[in-house]
Amino acid sequence: MVGARCAGSPTAMLLARAGYRVLLLDRAEFPSDTLSTHLIHQPGVAALARWGLLDRLRATGCPPIDHAVYEVADIRLEGCSRGVEGQRAAYAPRRYVLDTILLEGAIAAGVTFRSRCSVNRLLRDETGRVVGVAGTHEGQPFAERARLVIGADGMRSAVARLVGAPYTRREPSLTCAYYAYYADVPAVFECYEKPEGWVGAEPTNDGATLVQAYFPLTAFSTVRTNAHHFFDEQIRTTAPSLHERIRGRQPLERLRGTGDQQNFFRQASGPGWVLVGDAGHHKDSITARGITDAFHQAESLVRLVGDGLADPDRLDAALEAFGGERDASLTGGFEATLSVARLQTHEQRLALLRAVRRDPELTTTYFDLVAGIGSAASLYTPRLLALM
Numbered sequence: 001m002v003g004a005r006c007a008g009s010p011t012a013m014l015l016a017r018a019g020y021r022v023l024l025l026d027r028a029e030f031p032s033d034t035l036s037t038h039l040i041h042q043p044g045v046a047a048l049a050r051w052g053l054l055d056r057l058r059a060t061g062c063p064p065i066d067h068a069v070y071e072v073a074d075i076r077l078e079g080c081s082r083g084v085e086g087q088r089a090a091y092a093p094r095r096y097v098l099d100t101i102l103l104e105g106a107i108a109a110g111v112t113f114r115s116r117c118s119v120n121r122l123l124r125d126e127t128g129r130v131v132g133v134a135g136t137h138e139g140q141p142f143a144e145r146a147r148l149v150i151g152a153d154g155m156r157s158a159v160a161r162l163v164g165a166p167y168t169r170r171e172p173s174l175t176c177a178y179y180a181y182y183a184d185v186p187a188v189f190e191c192y193e194k195p196e197g198w199v200g201a202e203p204t205n206d207g208a209t210l211v212q213a214y215f216p217l218t219a220f221s222t223v224r225t226n227a228h229h230f231f232d233e234q235i236r237t238t239a240p241s242l243h244e245r246i247r248g249r250q251p252l253e254r255l256r257g258t259g260d261q262q263n264f265f266r267q268a269s270g271p272g273w274v275l276v277g278d279a280g281h282h283k284d285s286i287t288a289r290g291i292t293d294a295f296h297q298a299e300s301l302v303r304l305v306g307d308g309l310a311d312p313d314r315l316d317a318a319l320e321a322f323g324g325e326r327d328a329s330l331t332g333g334f335e336a337t338l339s340v341a342r343l344q345t346h347e348q349r350l351a352l353l354r355a356v357r358r359d360p361e362l363t364t365t366y367f368d369l370v371a372g373i374g375s376a377a378s379l380y381t382p383r384l385l386a387l388m
């Protein structure tokens, strides 16, 4: 298993719990941060609960987020998702907190973990089947054989590159994103939208509040020349009420940002290898789905592999089924994400939101959709059509 964050550690943990011997490698050291904000919607929280890790997260003092505000044009929605499996709250733990809990969960399940271990080559048998990995561990060369090599090594996956996994769908990148942390800025889960602008806020660990601003990718070359200024301006013009709360405050840490948020699906598997998490499927972070989607992929892969890992034919069939399940379950969220990331506010959507605002049940259903629960069809009830 290459990569030990949101996709790698849960996959390793679940495989170990299923009785397999798992070697988990990451070039990073832990605990460590990574370039990512960190809202976990309710379905992801439910996965943590199923795995017995939610109490560990709660024990870090990360606040539950059970109140949401969404503002666009003259519309303000306020409420919360119904949640799933009894989990009504989202959480936004710092990645150095979350990823450590996931990794410790894997190690507790019996996984062997090596940090500072960089994979740069695959081992293959005479048929071309992938049968292991090689690279450097603390600067020394190493090679390890395995029945299955799992690339959980992120958007720029080395495993995907080494197996030559083709893109099965690729869309243009749409946004660039910047984020910072503030002390003493009370916030719930907040989203603000305007044409060419999107701003979000969530409370996180240590009493801090995460504030994010998104811009069209076409603005990146300008924004990066004076990111602090444009970040502040985007918040002032898109989320004035949030700007009031941060005005005059210095961020706790440096402003972070990226203009590289790709939108793709890659072929998920081949003989002896499979990709999970961002390695196989990546999308703009604006809808905050990546962590939850990685959790679901981990569960899906381990369920489909079942007790078939030792039989190459059964294994390859399970890996192919995993790819099909991944595409079927994540394509809807991919489309929804692309639609938000275009940063356009169409009058038709505003009309829908004005109708949603007039009904608390519909508002709750809307926040379910934001959390990735249910399908858009669940919003189009006779009640909505009557209000429109």
Ligand SMILES: Cc1cc2nc3c(=O)[nH]c(=O)nc-3n(C[C@H](O)[C@H](O)[C@H](O)COP(=O)(O)OP(=O)(O)OC[C@H]3O[C@@H](n4cnc5c(N)ncnc54)[C@H](O)[C@@H]3O)c2cc1C
Pocket (backbone or CB within 6 Å): 002, 003, 004, 005, 006, 007, 008, 025, 026, 027, 028, 034, 035, 036, 037, 038, 039, 040, 117, 118, 119, 120, 152, 153, 154, 155, 157, 158, 159, 177, 258, 261, 276, 277, 278, 279, 285, 287, 288, 289, 290, 291, 292, 294
């Ligand atoms: C700006 C931004 C904001 C985001 N906000 C959210 C959010 O609010 N909510 C959400 O759900 N998602 C969010 N995401 C998406 C989320 O970060 C990813 O979907 C998630 O991290 C995917 O986890 P992963 O384990 O697949 O990959 P990663 O987290 O990228 O982990 C990959 C790991 O692989 C290791 N690795 C890579 N190459 C090698 C190699 N050759 N050898 C050994 N190890 C290797 C790396 O060191 C790393 O630890 C955001 C992303 C960005 C960029």
